[in-house]
Amino acid sequence: MDSHVAQLQMQYRNYILSLYQQGFLDDQFTELKSLQDDGSPDFVAEVLSLFFDDCVKLVGNMARALDQTGTVDFSQVGANVHQLKGSSSSVGAKRVKGLCINFKELCEAKNYEGCVRCLQQVDIEYKTLKAKLQDMFNVSVIIVHMNPVSVWDDFNKIILGKE
């Protein structure tokens, strides 16, 4: 195998591992990956895409709800947090999910400043994750380009330990 490709693959592998180690992803993401197959080759990409769309929408809703100059409807904020918690949990976005758990408590306590801060963190966190996953996909595209082996095979080997 071309050493250039091997090097890239090594970097790719380390990159994925680091996402897990740094707590960006958890084993639910692994589960999702295992649901992908030849019949549904884009499943993970589709799910991630839906998840990030959800993030944009829900963060927007919450920002609007918290932007009320009158009384803030915390139950409205809470409902959105609940949804985001659900989808982040289902996709394996560990850090986002963790933030949502805190966020929920802040809503219940009707802690305005706390909520605003938490929302900012959620915003940063999902965007960070998105960028990292994008990087991962980009690298994988390069690898695929250079070496016509499915990048998901690599992923399988790395994450599912089928070396």
Next chain:
Amino acid sequence: MGMAAAEWQFHVLAVDDSLFDRKLIERLLQKSSCQVTTVDSGYKALEFLSLRQGVESNNDTTVLSTSPQEVDLIITDYCMPGMTGYDLLKKLKESSAFKHIPVVIMSSENVPARISRCLEEGAEEFFLKPVRLANLNKLKPLMMKTKLKNQKLEEIEKLSKDANGTIEVEPEIKDSAEMGIKILPLQSEAEPKQVHLQVVQQEEQTLSNNKRKSMEEGLSADRPRPRLEGIATAV
């Protein structure tokens, strides 16, 4: 209905208001080799089921599904606007047409009171989200049993046969309120199949005996089935 005995593919109706969750559950079910139809509300679920009822004779399928099959399981989210999963469950169990279909509830929240409420209302299982493949594997035996039971009951209606001399029939199928029916033994053609069905029948008898007992006592048994409707009622 005329389902071939070899047709073991299960058709699951999945109900969830979140597109994201629908996508997930659909993939999970497909991965479990089930045929899936997804809808985004309890209302649509009931609509789909009602349309289903009259579909068998002609091959006129609805927009939502591609093949004229029965629904073997309904899996629904709990938290949905308008009609919750619990509301849907209640409606299904109150309907003579649909109460035989096993229902599973999913929820992202672990609320014991909610879980027991659903189980008491007749849900077979309660899954915490995110649902995993392992959860769905639990459902196969359940769907198999239901399918066999319904097939068997169909067969009983057509051919009258037995080995023990008595066959107890579930009240939902017959219109009368009679719990036990004696059927005179006749010669049956399909010997091996009959043996298989008898095995299932033994289990069913135990189950239906328990059910009958709990209904008579008016108490909830271990697997509570609180619905006592002797006469089939319209939806």
